[in-house]
Amino acid sequence: MSGTERIVIEGIGVVGGFGCGISDLSRALNGSVAPPGTLNVSTGSGPIEIPAFRADTSPLKEFVPARTLRRIDHFSRLALLGGNLALADAGLAETEHHRLGVIIASGYGASGATYAFLRSFINDGDICASPTYFANSVHNSAAAHISIQLGSMGPNLTVTHFHLSVPSALATARLWLAEERVQRVLFGAVDELSDLIGYIRYRTRDAAPDAPMTPLRTEMETSIPAEGAAFLLLTRESAARGGYCALDASTTGSLPISGHPIPEPGLLVLGADGCRESGRRYAAVAQNSRIACYTPLYGSMPAGPAFDVAAGALILKGGRVFPSPGDAFRDFPATVPVGGEPVGTDRISCLTLAGDGAYGLTTLGNFPGTTGECAKEERIAAGVSRMDPE
């Protein structure tokens, strides 16, 4: 990293199956877990309902006029809501939107608009292809809607790298700030549960039991599909007006043959999301570490690692670990902090494992002036010094 300043998370905006905003996410993290809703999936043998975490974008009307929303699809609405919540959380004035950089990470992009576009010419012929659906199906449509609505003329980027989208895009957000290309980056991860994604999940994954996700159980599928958006307003430490914590590193790569990239000491937040094959990989990497996992609160989606980062930021801000829900870690050989336990570390790493040995790792650190007094006192008591940023 060429810059010497740390990068700070100034604001967080989240929407998902748990609700809308950091207060709803905090409630869920503290144990008030909302059960999943359902997704209707048309199958070859008739329609079925599967459990799914759905997100409600109706609060968006507080930020964007209803008239404007008419031509904006669900995917971009999720992004607009998450983005506006993060800006409101940070208290960023409208006059500061102009040179915001915007980075969106999405595993599957605007799959609903893409399918609707395909439907338009499959049903009615090539000549009837819908220009509106096509425009909204372009992968960077959410980033475009955000920049248009906010009047942001900074650089604008969208990354789609399936489950590595979040750590990969966060790495670029850090670079933009370190290079002083922009004063602030509005980073967001978003995925929607469209008909098409629901059907693909139905066909590619075993049905999960009607029970909460248990991400590290390797013998069965427990993932519950989800949609949502998690946004972070990022800035350099010299410009930060409070916030949550520092975003000290984010990287992607291939796991080396021996060992793993997890920094010690710290708390490891696992992105394990109930998919049977990835549960096995997480279990292999996370053994004997101090771990937490919150995916049962927001479900399984490629944007999930951004929710892990949001949870990590709230832990560092408050100084106490949230309980990992359910019996996610039953019989698992690791240290799992109970809810309310002091965080006891300056560093939290969020780990994402993808197929073919690829990984993403995002590291958060305490940052003076942003983290809770509780955390500070505990660090002093524990004799833990602040770890150097990357």
Add this chain to the structure above:
Amino acid sequence: MSVAPIPITGMGCICAAGRNLSDSMEALLRGERHPAPPVRFASDHPVPHPVFEAVDFEEPPDLLRTSAFALHAAREAVADAGLDRKILGSLRVGVCVGTTVGAVISEETFCRGYLAGGVPDMAPIHRILRSNPADVIARAFDLSGPRQTVVTACSSGTDAVGIAGSWIRAGLCDAAIAGGADELGRITYNGFISLMITDDSPCKPFDKHRKGLNLGEGAAMLVLASERVLRRRGTRARSFLLGYGSAGDAYHLTAPRPDGAGLRSAISEALATSGVSSASVAFVNAHGTGTPDNDRVESRVLHDMLPGIPFLSTKGYTGHTLGAAGAIEAVFTAACLEMGKIPANAGFETPDPEIGINPVMEATTVSGTVALSESLAFGGNNSVVALGKA
């Protein structure tokens, strides 16, 4: 604000103009182009719109055509850089690829089957899920560095090159394979026709009678490496990535901002990061799609910011290759700097009084050591790379 130049040690390309960079450049300088109605897919549009399908190449059946293009170009670039598996294995090498199609969960046959209420074969979806272009290249060369797939529409290839340069400057990797790839298909063909921005005759960038773009396909990859790697290996750069800039329009999903403010910012940033003045630019490889709006805005900006500097669009030889365009045009730009010659702007015959400036009409000798390559994207992102002669 200027940054360290990043050596480019290898380049590769496949498109309608040729199976590799050298063949493509020879075709461009001969003024050859072969737009024709699509052969690889059928359409029931009453008037066929010409496209630039890539020349035949060895296409692995288990990969998306987009990723096969990416891999083909990467192999040429890696060989051109004199790298082999042993050397690559001793370095931390990243992969950054721009695309529009290569990360989209959509496949027409599958969607037709789903829409008809059948049980469609999942093979096309599995092919998509294992074909993320950056992952395909990382797997093929067993690379351990960062990975990113950029989907910022038509500026993706330019952004990928710029981001990879930042990775090396920041020390995130020793070298990177960066570029863009995209395939032609009915989805993009129908989409662009639905927006009424395609020409039903061969495209005519910057011409008074231009009616729109012709789509194309292909890929280009560059090998970027740190100076330290070059010193260690005792090799020389082929050319340099001097600078990069990008900025949003905050205006419209599919139309450029009329005053070109985003493009102006991107050019200014590319020049500033390069540490060169506009007067030292030898030529500009413009985005030049042949759509009335793009060429009007782009030429206005060139007239104001880079007056008298020769410019051309190479899309008259390749078609608009979308996510690959920025990378294909970057390698053409670097190759032209090496040769001291630029091809004619194919398709231009009649000056447009509204534009007021004309692209080069014949292959032209250029002197100077710096050139710009521009990309304008749906969603309003504008990206520019500055390339330097070794």
